[in-house]
Amino acid sequence: MQQQLQWQDNLVQDYGDDPISVRDTSKYQTEYIQGFVEKWDSLIGWQTRAEGEGDFFIQALREKGVKRVLDVATGTGFHSIRLLQAGFDVVSADGSPEMLAKAFENGRRHDLILHTVQSDWRWLNRAVHGEFDAVICLGNSFTHLFTERDRRKTLAEFYAALKHDGVLVIDQRNYDMILDQGFKTKHTYYYCGDNVKAEPEHVDEGLARFRYEFPDQSVYYLNMFPIRQSHLCRLMTEVGFQQIQSYGDFQETYRHEEPDFFIHIAEKS
Ligand code: SAM
Numbered sequence: 395m396q397q398q399l400q401w402q403d404n405l406v407q408d409y410g411d412d413p414i415s416v417r418d419t420s421k422y423q424t425e426y427i428q429g430f431v432e433k434w435d436s437l438i439g440w441q442t443r444a445e446g447e448g449d450f451f452i453q454a455l456r457e458k459g460v461k462r463v464l465d466v467a468t469g470t471g472f473h474s475i476r477l478l479q480a481g482f483d484v485v486s487a488d489g490s491p492e493m494l495a496k497a498f499e500n501g502r503r504h505d506l507i508l509h510t511v512q513s514d515w516r517w518l519n520r521a522v523h524g525e526f527d528a529v530i531c532l533g534n535s536f537t538h539l540f541t542e543r544d545r546r547k548t549l550a551e552f553y554a555a556l557k558h559d560g561v562l563v564i565d566q567r568n569y570d571m572i573l574d575q576g577f578k579t580k581h582t583y584y585y586c587g588d589n590v591k592a593e594p595e596h597v598d599e600g601l602a603r604f605r606y607e608f609p610d611q612s613v614y615y616l617n618m619f620p621i622r623q624s625h626l627c628r629l630m631t632e633v634g635f636q637q638i639q640s641y642g643d644f645q646e647t648y649r650h651e652e653p654d655f656f657i658h659i660a661e662k663s
Pocket residue numbers: 419422426438466467468469470471472488489490493513514515516531532533534535538539
């Protein structure tokens with residue numbers, strides 16, 4: 395019976411009777427269920443996403459002299475695989491075993507063996523040993539953290555995993571725009587999959603609940619914390635990062651309200 399329940403747990407997302415009250419950092423563990431993970435690659439659209447971001451991350455990491463990368467939000471492996479193909483030494487971490495299994499499978503399809511580590515960011519350095527030139531946290535992943543304590547703890551763990559001159563590359567949705575002016579998207583850089591509808595169903599200062607509808611009419615949700623750009627940059631500075639360069643949809647100059655996503659490159663020294 396217990397086994398059957400666990401099996402069912404892995405098939406259905408459950409937000410209870412009041413989904414917008416679910417504001418919990420650990421919730422990601424039951425959001426990325428098998429069915430959603432199987433569909434994730436059609437949501438992000440690998441080919442279009444690769445074209446959209448071009449060599450941005452590869453160039454940025456090479457410019458900083460990076461060799462060893464820790465991908466802390468591996469997901470289905472999009473960036474881990476691209477960086478391995480570009481010659482970086484990559485460790486692929488994630489808190490979700492479902493995501494890591496899919497990433498490993500995707501790696502095999504590209505003739506690569508991913509070095510995967512399952513770890514929650516809040517205790518990252520218990521599982522990941524070694525100092526990295528770069529930590530990458532991409533695909534709007536940091537948004538899964540709901541408390542200030544968890545955000546600080548996570549950034550401190552990222553900081554500790556870096557060499558003295560390492561860099562953190564982290565991105566976020568432009569939640570400022572969503573909170574202040576409502577949702578619109580160019581759909582060009584991140585969630586590029588054809589025929590997948592990704593829209594917020596509810597937004598307030600403490601929650602962005604997104605609904606993802608797929609062509610087979612299956613629907614999944616993610617409850618996320620809509621962190622503002624200034625908030626994330628302030629936290630990075632407070633945990634010790636010295637210099638932060640921000641980009642809007644991969645451009646150095648941008649008007650704050652235009653980009654769908656911001657990318658920050660934070661230097662430890
Ligand atoms: N980077 C991938 C991409 O761009 O396609 C995946 C992005 S997905 C939005 C967020 C990922 O972060 C998921 O794989 C999830 O399991 C992971 N994650 C969320 N919160 C986490 C936490 N506290 N510790 C470890 N991993 C976490």
